[in-house]
Amino acid sequence: MASHPKPTALIRSLPATVPFVGPESQERQRGRPFKARIGANESVFGPSPKVIKAMAAAAPDMWKYCDPESFELRTALAQHLGVAANNLVIGEGIDGLLGMIVRLFVSENTPVVTSLGAYPTFNYHVAGFGGRLVTVAYRNDHEDLDGLAAAVRLENAPLVYLSNPDNPMGTWWNGDAIAAFADSLPEETMLVLDEAYGETAPRGALMPLLPLRGNVLRLRTFSKVYGLAGLRCGYAIGVAETIAVFERIRSHFGVNRMAQVAAITALEDSDYLLQAIDKIADARTAIAEIGLRNGLEPVESATNFVALDCGTAERSGEIMKALIDAGIFVRRPGVPVLDRCVRISAGTPQDLALFETALAAAVSR
Amino acid sequence: MASHPKPTALIRSLPATVPFVGPESQERQRGRPFKARIGANESVFGPSPKVIKAMAAAAPDMWKYCDPESFELRTALAQHLGVAANNLVIGEGIDGLLGMIVRLFVSENTPVVTSLGAYPTFNYHVAGFGGRLVTVAYRNDHEDLDGLAAAVRLENAPLVYLSNPDNPMGTWWNGDAIAAFADSLPEETMLVLDEAYGETAPRGALMPLLPLRGNVLRLRTFSKVYGLAGLRCGYAIGVAETIAVFERIRSHFGVNRMAQVAAITALEDSDYLLQAIDKIADARTAIAEIGLRNGLEPVESATNFVALDCGTAERSGEIMKALIDAGIFVRRPGVPVLDRCVRISAGTPQDLALFETALAAAVSR
Numbered sequence: 001m002a003s004h005p006k007p008t009a010l011i012r013s014l015p016a017t018v019p020f021v022g023p024e025s026q027e028r029q030r031g032r033p034f035k036a037r038i039g040a041n042e043s044v045f046g047p048s049p050k051v052i053k054a055m056a057a058a059a060p061d062m063w064k065y066c067d068p069e070s071f072e073l074r075t076a077l078a079q080h081l082g083v084a085a086n087n088l089v090i091g092e093g094i095d096g097l098l099g100m101i102v103r104l105f106v107s108e109n110t111p112v113v114t115s116l117g118a119y120p121t122f123n124y125h126v127a128g129f130g131g132r133l134v135t136v137a138y139r140n141d142h143e144d145l146d147g148l149a150a151a152v153r154l155e156n157a158p159l160v161y162l163s164n165p166d167n168p169m170g171t172w173w174n175g176d177a178i179a180a181f182a183d184s185l186p187e188e189t190m191l192v193l194d195e196a197y198g199e200t201a202p203r204g205a206l207m208p209l210l211p212l213r214g215n216v217l218r219l220r221t222f223s224k225v226y227g228l229a230g231l232r233c234g235y236a237i238g239v240a241e242t243i244a245v246f247e248r249i250r251s252h253f254g255v256n257r258m259a260q261v262a263a264i265t266a267l268e269d270s271d272y273l274l275q276a277i278d279k280i281a282d283a284r285t286a287i288a289e290i291g292l293r294n295g296l297e298p299v300e301s302a303t304n305f306v307a308l309d310c311g312t313a314e315r316s317g318e319i320m321k322a323l324i325d326a327g328i329f330v331r332r333p334g335v336p337v338l339d340r341c342v343r344i345s346a347g348t349p350q351d352l353a354l355f356e357t358a359l360a361a362a363v364s365r
Numbered sequence: 366m367a368s369h370p371k372p373t374a375l376i377r378s379l380p381a382t383v384p385f386v387g388p389e390s391q392e393r394q395r396g397r398p399f400k401a402r403i404g405a406n407e408s409v410f411g412p413s414p415k416v417i418k419a420m421a422a423a424a425p426d427m428w429k430y431c432d433p434e435s436f437e438l439r440t441a442l443a444q445h446l447g448v449a450a451n452n453l454v455i456g457e458g459i460d461g462l463l464g465m466i467v468r469l470f471v472s473e474n475t476p477v478v479t480s481l482g483a484y485p486t487f488n489y490h491v492a493g494f495g496g497r498l499v500t501v502a503y504r505n506d507h508e509d510l511d512g513l514a515a516a517v518r519l520e521n522a523p524l525v526y527l528s529n530p531d532n533p534m535g536t537w538w539n540g541d542a543i544a545a546f547a548d549s550l551p552e553e554t555m556l557v558l559d560e561a562y563g564e565t566a567p568r569g570a571l572m573p574l575l576p577l578r579g580n581v582l583r584l585r586t587f588s589k590v591y592g593l594a595g596l597r598c599g600y601a602i603g604v605a606e607t608i609a610v611f612e613r614i615r616s617h618f619g620v621n622r623m624a625q626v627a628a629i630t631a632l633e634d635s636d637y638l639l640q641a642i643d644k645i646a647d648a649r650t651a652i653a654e655i656g657l658r659n660g661l662e663p664v665e666s667a668t669n670f671v672a673l674d675c676g677t678a679e680r681s682g683e684i685m686k687a688l689i690d691a692g693i694f695v696r697r698p699g700v701p702v703l704d705r706c707v708r709i710s711a712g713t714p715q716d717l718a719l720f721e722t723a724l725a726a727a728v729s730r
Contacts, residue, residue, distance in 0.1 A: 004579040005607075021433075022432050024436065046427075051424075061595065062594070063407050063408050065594045069390055110373075189370055215369065215370055231621050231623060247381045248380070249379070252486075253385075256621055259621065
């Protein structure tokens, strides 16, 4: 057939970009596995043993579709957070929720504000729905709250994205600053507040959850400290009126049953969560020390990773390449001047020993 | 706050409909669990024991994001099907793929053709992207191929949906008829051929896979005979040019890692697949016989369910209600005249014994 059916004009206009190349792709290209997987801000410490047990026990039930309401998980989360179940929507990870949020608020040419170098998958969704991305540079490795607010007002943007703690730099604002930022936005603007790293944030760094704000959707996930990235389970917290709108577009059976089982069990095991947070804090300290021992200044981090300042993008590129060649999977921020850093996720002591050896070799070249 | 940020005009225009209410919701309303879960065309026979074992073994790895390329699964499927890996895209079940396909081809007011009473989730996605649904009535409980083709031409529709074997009736066309239908479509029309029940279809009922047609996207799933509905894993088969376009919009990390592991293992266990197909065939026969013993004519089925003809919608409604009240989860088609039937999914002998008892009580009222 000479001509195939053509997608819409919007789809035809999109590039075939991929926000992230997975470590598996790199392993296939390299022809050998990585020795340390500390590039995607996963939790190498894994899920709780109780969660692993619950997954194994639930495996025979996987013939059943999930509960499309995620009722038990929402109920458990509501209790955990002190909100109502109708303040929560579960999604296929924060990535899936971001896609839905963009779809809810963005039509073709809708301006959307984010920081230059912030989460690429959000940008991917904005482009995918025809939105127009307006970016604001980081200041001193922090997202620029005043700059973001000014861009929102200038563009009359219905959507602004902010991560706190921040990815890819690991920096954070205090909750008061975030609240002031939310208060400063025009009434018709929704703040997408990505708190993927909320559990590792220091006291006071998260904006108080209550009272819920009508102009904020907060995103959290089981992919980070809970160690369940592979299962795709995140949630949005918002006022009931906004959460209800997701029902009009979400894939009702999209959150898999294994994720529901694992997430409920993970929430119950608060001891494990605290242990994981401690291990992550230790790993952050270790990464910072390894950086300093090798002449790379760490950026102070509230997340499960540390950005190490290599001085220039050229230097960070060389170091990243050397690390990857040595079997250490890491990434770096995508834009100047953030890209002067390499970003190292919390690893086991063994991961970090391998990293240190490879880094020492890289910097001494 | 008096006013919250508002979603787009399209989103505001959508109803808060839900394509399906899950059995769990009904159980919560009833205050007690169902005794037999034979309403959602799941496979009560479960996943293969090897797959269950593989899931349990993979549980500790769930801290890792999935391979966004689903490389191993696509490679295994390509070999299984005799196509190339770039003829395949993996999605979060057929539901997820349908959402993507609609997004690829449908803008506001785009006409989309389907059968009246066919898969509600497809319709939900069409509405969700602002498409205009054009429906064609079934004829003799079969989707009306000539009627669908005529509607496509009349409306100049870029997308037409067909399931073969059919859901909710279980009927089918032979592969030759499907091929003739595909050939009859205008060049600019894409046929979405939902083959969720392809594995249980009789010989000759599926259109030959090769050569791939540029105007057909075929959808298959691990949710039915493979017994993995809870994990959300389906795939689309098409020409490379069309499959590549999914890369522009899909959630690259959306297919969960557990699904990838389970699906690969399921593909390897062809013995189990054949056993499951046999059990489903036996259950179909048993359901038909139970129907006949209770005065309900079965519609001949190529799927993992049987529609039993109750004569009128009033009667089928009464019978469905009585079955549900007796703890037997079943559904029925949503529109006249299909809704004169109740639809019974393949069950275990125990499920079907419970069903027979409840049905006998229901019809004798």
